[in-house]
Each structure stands twice: as structure tokens, then as C-alpha cells.
Amino acid sequence: xxxxxxxxxxxxxxxxxxxxxxxxAVHWHGEREAMHNRRPFKDRGYDPxxxxxVGAKGxxxxxxxxxxxxxxxxxxxxxxxxxxxxxxxxPRSHLVGETIVGPALMRHGTPEQRAKYLPAILRxxxxxxxxxxxxxxxxxxxxxxxxxxxxxxxxxxxxxxxxSTGGDKAEHVWLAVRTDRDAKPxxxxxxxxxVSLRQAGITIRPSIAMYGKTFSAxxxxxxxxxxxxxxxxxxxxxxxxxxxxxxxxxxIGGAVAALQRSLDHLTEYVKRAEIGGRPLxxxxxxxxxxxxxxxxxxxxxxxxxxxxRLVEAGHxxxxxxxxxxxxxxxxxxxxxxxxLDILGSGGLLSEDAPSAPVGEMEQVLRHSIMGVIGGxxxxxxxxxxxxxxxxxxx
Amino acid sequence: xxxxxxxxxxxxxTLLRDNVRGMLAEEWPIEGAxxxxxxxxxxxxxxxxxxxxxxxxxxxxxxxxxxxxxLLVCEELGRASCPAPLFSAVLVNLLARQGGGAAEGLASxxxxxHSGSAVAAIGFGAFDGDAAAGEVRLRDGxxxxxxxxxxxxxxxxxFVLFVDAPAGVxxxxxxxxxxxxxxxxxxxPALSELAxxxxxxxxxxxPAARLAALAQIARLCCAAQALGAAQRGFELALEHAKTxxxxxxxxxxxQAIQHKLADCLTRLDGARLTLEASATAFDxxxxxxxxxxxxxxxxxxxxxxxxxxxxxxxxxxxxxxEEHEMxxxxxxxxxxxxxxxxxxxxxxxxxxYLLGPAAPPR
Numbered sequence: 001x002x003x004x005x006x007x008x009x010x011x012x013x014x015x016x017x018x019x020x021x022x023x024x025a026v027h028w029h030g031e032r033e034a035m036h037n038r039r040p041f042k043d044r045g046y047d048p049x050x051x052x053x054v055g056a057k058g059x060x061x062x063x064x065x066x067x068x069x070x071x072x073x074x075x076x077x078x079x080x081x082x083x084x085x086x087x088x089x090x091p092r093s094h095l096v097g098e099t100i101v102g103p104a105l106m107r108h109g110t111p112e113q114r115a116k117y118l119p120a121i122l123r124x125x126x127x128x129x130x131x132x133x134x135x136x137x138x139x140x141x142x143x144x145x146x147x148x149x150x151x152x153x154x155x156x157x158x159x160x161x162x163x164s165t166g167g168d169k170a171e172h173v174w175l176a177v178r179t180d181r182d183a184k185p186x187x188x189x190x191x192x193x194x195v196s197l198r199q200a201g202i203t204i205r206p207s208i209a210m211y212g213k214t215f216s217a218x219x220x221x222x223x224x225x226x227x228x229x230x231x232x233x234x235x236x237x238x239x240x241x242x243x244x245x246x247x248x249x250x251x252i253g254g255a256v257a258a259l260q261r262s263l264d265h266l267t268e269y270v271k272r273a274e275i276g277g278r279p280l281x282x283x284x285x286x287x288x289x290x291x292x293x294x295x296x297x298x299x300x301x302x303x304x305x306x307x308x309r310l311v312e313a314g315h316x317x318x319x320x321x322x323x324x325x326x327x328x329x330x331x332x333x334x335x336x337x338x339x340l341d342i343l344g345s346g347g348l349l350s351e352d353a354p355s356a357p358v359g360e361m362e363q364v365l366r367h368s369i370m371g372v373i374g375g376x377x378x379x380x381x382x383x384x385x386x387x388x389x390x391x392x393x394x
Numbered sequence: 395x396x397x398x399x400x401x402x403x404x405x406x407x408t409l410l411r412d413n414v415r416g417m418l419a420e421e422w423p424i425e426g427a428x429x430x431x432x433x434x435x436x437x438x439x440x441x442x443x444x445x446x447x448x449x450x451x452x453x454x455x456x457x458x459x460x461x462x463x464x465l466l467v468c469e470e471l472g473r474a475s476c477p478a479p480l481f482s483a484v485l486v487n488l489l490a491r492q493g494g495g496a497a498e499g500l501a502s503x504x505x506x507x508h509s510g511s512a513v514a515a516i517g518f519g520a521f522d523g524d525a526a527a528g529e530v531r532l533r534d535g536x537x538x539x540x541x542x543x544x545x546x547x548x549x550x551x552x553f554v555l556f557v558d559a560p561a562g563v564x565x566x567x568x569x570x571x572x573x574x575x576x577x578x579x580x581x582x583p584a585l586s587e588l589a590x591x592x593x594x595x596x597x598x599x600x601p602a603a604r605l606a607a608l609a610q611i612a613r614l615c616c617a618a619q620a621l622g623a624a625q626r627g628f629e630l631a632l633e634h635a636k637t638x639x640x641x642x643x644x645x646x647x648x649q650a651i652q653h654k655l656a657d658c659l660t661r662l663d664g665a666r667l668t669l670e671a672s673a674t675a676f677d678x679x680x681x682x683x684x685x686x687x688x689x690x691x692x693x694x695x696x697x698x699x700x701x702x703x704x705x706x707x708x709x710x711x712x713x714x715x716e717e718h719e720m721x722x723x724x725x726x727x728x729x730x731x732x733x734x735x736x737x738x739x740x741x742x743x744x745x746x747y748l749l750g751p752a753a754p755p756r
Contacts, residue, residue: 002747002748002749004685004689004748005680005682005685005686007675007680007682009674009678267748267749270749271749271750281749281750281752282752282753284752287741287742287745287749287752288738288741288742288745290744290745290748290749291688291692291740291741291742291743291744291745291748292692292741294689294692294744294745294747294748295668295688295689295690295691295692295693295740295741295744296693298668298671298686298689298690298693299664299665299667299668299689299693302664302667302668302671303663303664303667305667305671306663306667319659320663323659323660323663326660327660327664379649379653382649382652382653382656382657383649383652383653383656385656385659385660386649386652386653386655386656387652389656389659390632390652390655390656390659391636392632392635392636392646392647392651392652392655393636393644393646393647394647
């Protein structure tokens with residue numbers, strides 16, 4: 001397959017990339033991947049058994065400090081790992097635990113919480129969903145209303161969360177709740193809990209999101225949790241949440257590798273297809289379009305590499321991460337739309353249609369919206385670039 | 395193309411940028427830059443200054459700076475709206491460095507460029523990337539033909555041309571043309587069309603692949619100039635958004651303006667990072683550097699042009715007067731990005747890489 005040249009400037013990174021690729025060839029590609037792909041589409045991308053294999057290899061918590069059982073690998077190595085995993089479509093059921101819960105516990109957790117969760121996350125044995133968004137709290141997360149009230153030694157949680165990816169599959173939820181209704185500003189009254197989703201009082205209603213997998217509405221009715229389930233102290237949740245966001249910044253690069261994979265598949269099709277006896281690859285319009293998309297994927301990769309370099313130098317990419325997210329998200333939309341133009345009616349067909357030219361592309365298009373609106377919409381990201389990157393007045 | 399591994403540190407690059415920016419601020423201030431661009435005396439003086447700083451030697455010795463540094467200096471020239479033909483000198487230096495040992499003409503031209511006594515203008519002709527760029531041929535030891543879209547022909551002491559040859563490409567070094575006709579338009583100073591009729595010239599033969607690499611470097615230099623101009627124009631628009639009040643508030647408080655400028659920063663950063671990546675790939679002798687370069691050019695073309703359009707929108711009529719600084723950035727950006735095949739050629743190069751050539755030999 002012809003793909004854009006990816007070069008790592010550091011030989012150690014190239015070596016690690018090769019190691020990951022070779023490991024995936026043995027432990028993912030082949031029977032395990034084939035079995036995974038025989039599942040209904042909505043159940044793919046989630047495979048706790050595979051997570052335990054990755055954990056046993058020591059590749060969960062690559063960037064975690066050694067004192068917490070991680071490998072303290074460089075951001076460039078982490079990025080290379082994410083790229084290889086994403087390019088292989090290898091499932092990472094442990095992702096929320098590894099990139100959000102773990103780093104937050106290292107910073108804000110009690111020794112007991114760390115001992116309870118960190119080793120289990122590293123072994124790939126623990127899965128988390130995020131409990132952030134609510135009917136009245138999307139981009140404006142600080143106005144969330146799900147509340148926890150003190151009752152003796154316990155907290156009692158009531159409310160509703162929305163759009164929780166993996167909410168129907170994960171064992172735990174990383175839950176943001178209001179613990180002070182009168183707090184000003186609003187975000188000063190938020191706390192974070194780790195709650196078992198198997199607990200009495202929780203109702204989970206999955207529905208299918210447009211990309212073909214589930215997200216869930218979760219209802220909390222007098223859910224009783226011990227004080228030890230709270231992370232980072234009462235009303236300190238906003239800091240716990242925003243610190244955790246900083247730890248996921250290198251992860252955005254994974255989205256770019258997934259785009260690269262889709263472009264490669266599209267390119268492969270164009271290389272061998274014929275329309276009316278003429279090779280499709282000679283079509284000047286298609287060549288122009290693919291050339292433009294390839295250039296943009298290279299740019300997206302450079303954005304991801306910059307984030308890794310900044311983290312490596314001890315900085316927190318802020319507007320730079322926002323930029324990467326906007327660019328990669330909107331690029332996926334462009335890629336999906338271009339694929340439809342290139343493939344014509346055939347582009348409408350999914351992988352379930354035997355005659356589909358490149359069956360994944362219509363899913364890429366449906367999926368693209370999630371990258372633009374999820375985890376902070378493109379408009380919120382542009383606000384961050386304008387205010388934090390350019391110093392424009394509020 | 396061979397090139398030695400670069401040993402320039404990030405600190406040294408910052409120092410280089412500051413030095414060039416400081417020198418240009420003093421000797422090529424924004425005030426009067428338009429007038430100076432068509433003043434032969436002023437152009438000669440800035441060329442002497444660039445030579446004194448050792449910048450006309452860039453490309454000759456990799457120890458003194460690789461493509462990263464070359465692009466950085468081009469970016470500063472673009473930023474200052476200084477049309478000195480530095481990258482023409484760089485290309486001649488690169489040609490000489492890579493084994494034009496037998497070519498005395500090349501060596502002496504290099505010496506003259508380094509001392510500031512020569513100014514080169516390059517006409518890629520048949521190798522331009524633009525089908526309308528003309529071509530020259532060799533007949534009876536002389537050069538004949540016409541080449542279009544040549545920059546800085548008016549101040550040039552030497553013309554560097556290229557002729558297709560059975561064993562590769564012949565580099566033609568002519569110290570005069572039969573005629574030089576300015577072709578006015580968006581580019582300032584105007585591009586020129588050169589005619590040659592049996593003109594005497596020194597000839598140096600090189601492999602065709604080296605010329606392809608050289609043309610790609612020329613495109614990167616143009617893109618770097620455009621990047622500098624786009625960055626400067628954007629900074630003016632940003633400053634304007636922070637100080638201009640309408641409807642009782644700074645226009646930079648409107649999200650319509652904020653998001654526009656946020657997207658401009660994304661385009662500038664994307665173009666810069668990818669240009670740097672291609673230069674780094676070249677300096678590290680990675681075989682695929684021209685592909686990364688094609689990606690940089692394919693992205694930078696539309697992206698930087700959009701940046702200057704949005705900057706103009708933000709500035710409103712204040713940036714629309716020809717006496718203002720903005721129009722010359724507008725001109726520079728478009729001229730530098732449309733030349734040498736522009737975005738279409740860059741995308742085609744990527745398509746060739748991904749899909750194979752459009753029409754394979756049957």
C-alpha cells in the first residue's frame with residue numbers, strides 16, 4: 001500500500017514503532033482481528049480481552065511515570081504507539097482509564113484510590129465511561145445539574161447524564177456532579193466520583209449514534225456511594241477534570257492515523273478500479289482531490305507531532321491541541337465527502353454490501369461529525385485558539 | 395541531492411532570524427519599501443548588505459546552514475517585503491556545491507554572488523512547472539528561445555537557464571539576454587520575459603533529478619517568502635482587531651472575527667510546520683523529502699492565500715490603499731504561490747506518488 005512517508009526523527013521512536021507493528025502483526029492481525037470484525041459493527045472497537053494482552057505487554061500507561069507503574073516513554077513514542085494502534089484499528093477499551101482516570105488519580109487521588117485503580121488500569125482490567133454531558137450542560141459543562149448530597153458518611157447521587165460513549169459496556173463511570181448549588185462561579189461547585197455502573201439506582205439506556213455504535217443516557221436515582229469514591233476533594237472537580245484534559249492532548253494524533261488509513265484504502269481502490277475500460281487513477285479531478293487530501297493529512301500529522309514536541313519540552317499544548325482537534329475533525333468531514341464524490345453512488349454502500357467499492361467510507365463520513373462536535377465542539381476550540389493563542393479580547 | 399547533516403541548533407536559528415529581521419528593519423524599512431523595490435540603487439545596496447552578512451552564500455556549505463535556515467531567511471525577506479533575489483543565489487550555490495567541479499563558470503559566478511558583485515536571475519523555462527514558461531535550446535554553441543515569468547531580471551548580471559539534454563540537463567549561464575521585457579501584473583516588481591538568439595553562454599551538465607530537486611527547493615523558497623508576508627499581514631490584522639472599535643466594542647471581541655483569525659493562525663502554523671518538516675527531511679537526506687515538500691506546497695498555496703484574504707477582510711478599507719503595507723503582501727503571496735506550477739503541480743506530484751504517474755508508458 002502506498003502511504004505518505006512517515007519519518008521519525010529519533011531512531012528510538014522508529015525502533016519502537018517497528019516493535020509495535022510487529023507485535024500487532026502477531027497479536028492483533030489475523031484470527032483475533034478477523035473474529036473481531038465478525039461482530040456486529042456496534043460492538044467493535046471494544047475488546048477487554050485484547051486490552052489485557054496490551055496491558056500484559058506493558059503498553060498501557062506508556063507515558064505514565066515509573067513510580068505509578070508506567071513506562072515514562074517520550075511523547076514522540078506515545079504518539080507513534082497511538083498511530084500504530086489506530087492505523088491497525090486495534091481496539092482500546094482501556095482508553096478512558098489510561099488517559100483520563102489514571103492521570104487524574106496520579107495527581108488528585110488518595111493513596112487508597114491509586115492502589116485500587118492504577119494497577120488494574122495498567123493491566124487492562126478496568127473500563128470506564130465518562131459522565132460529563134447532560135441535557136442542559138454540553139459545551140457549557142460547568143452548568144451541570146446532576147447532584148451529590150452528603151448523607152452521613154456517604155454521598156447520594158441524583159440526575160441524568162447523556163451521550164456517554166461505552167456507557168453500556170464499561171464497569172465504572174468517571175462522574176462529574178454538582179456538590180454546591182450556590183457556588184459562584186458555577187464550576188467551583190463541582191466534584192468528581194468514580195462510581196460502579198453495576199450499582200443499584202443506575203439505569204443505562206443505550207442508543208445508536210450516527211457512527212454506528214452506542215452512546216448512553218444514564219439515570220441516577222438515589223445512588224449511594226462512599227466518601228472514598230470522591231476524587232480530589234469536595235468542590236475541586238473542575239480542576240480534576242481540566243487537569244485530566246491536559247493529559248489527553250497527545251492522544252489527538254490517533255485520529256490523524258485513522259484518517260491516513262482511510263485515505264490509503266481509498267487510494268488503493270482508485271489505483272485498481274476501472275470505469276468504462278479506463279483506469280480511474282488517470283482521472284485528473286480525482287488525482288487533484290486525492291493530492292489535496294494527502295497534503296492535509298500530512299499537515300494534521302505535523303500538528304500532532306508539534307503537540308508531542310511541546311509536551312516533551314515541558315509545555316502544555318493548549319491552543320495547539322485545539323488547533324489539531326479542529327483541523328483533524330474537519331479534515332475527516334472533507335475526506336468523507338470527497339470519497340462520496342470519487343466513488344459516486346458506490347460510495348453510499350457500506351461494508352455489508354458485497355459490491356461496495358470501499359465500504360468503510362460512508363461510515364467515515366457518518367463518524368466525522370463526532371470528531372467535530374465531541375470533546376469540545378469546533379466552535380469552542382476556535383474560541384480557545386482566539387483567546388489563548390491570539391490574545392483576542394473576550 | 396546530497397547534503398550534509400545540519401548542525402545548526404534551535405538557538406542559532408533564532409539568532410539568525412533576529413539578525414536578518416534587525417538588518418532588514420534598518421535597511422529595508424516598511425516605509426518606502428514599494429518605491430525602493432523599483433529603485434536599482436536601493437536594490438543594489440540591500441544586495442550588498444545581504445552579501446556582507448554572508449547570506450548570499452547560503453546553500454554553498456551545509457555547515458553554514460541547511461534548507462531550514464535558507465527558508466527562514468526567505469521568510470524574513472517576505473516579511474519585510476524585500477524582493478532581493480536571494481533564493482536565486484541559493485540555487486546557484488546548491489548547484490555548485492554538488493559537484494560542478496569542472497564548471498569554472500559556476501565557480502566564478504558563485505564567488506561573484508558571495509561578494510555581492512553579481513545578481514542571478516533564474517528562468518526554469520521547460521522545467522518551470524508551468525507550461526507557459528517557454529524554453530531555450532542550444533544551437534551551434536549558442537542559446538536561443540524565450541523564457542517567461544523570470545523574477546528580478548532587471549537587476550540581474552547573470553541569467554541561469556536550463557536545457558533538456560540526452561544525458562540530463564544542461565545548465566546555461568548567460569551574462570546577457572537578447573531582450574528583457576517586463577510583463578506587468580500582480581507581481582511587484584514585475585516578472586519578465588527573456589529572449590535569447592544564439593547568445594554565448596557557459597554550459598554545465600547535471601543529472602535531470604538534480605534539476606527537479608532544485609526546482610522543488612525554489613518552490614519551497616517562494617512558499618517561505620509567502621509565509622513571511624502572510625504572517626506579517628496577519629499580525630497587522632490581529633493588531634487592528636485588538637484596537638479598532640465598532641458598535642462600542644473591539645472588533646476582535648466578535649466571534650465572527652475571532653474564528654476567522656483563529657483559522658488564519660491554523661493555516662499559518664500548518665504551512666510553517668510542514669515547510670519546516672520538508673526542509674528537515676532534506677537536511678537529513680531522507681529520500682522522500684520531495685513528497686513532504688509537495689504536501690507543504692499543496693497546503694500552503696490555498697492556505698496562505700486565504701490568510702491574506704481574511705487579513706484584508708479584517709482590516710477593511712484601512713488596508714486597501716496601495717500606499718498601505720497590506721497590498722504588497724497580497725501581491726507577494728499570490729505571486730509566490732502561483733508560480734512554478736503552483737498548487738496544481740504540487741497536488742499532481744502527490745497523486746503521482748500515491749497513484750503512479752497519470753499516464754504510464756504503454
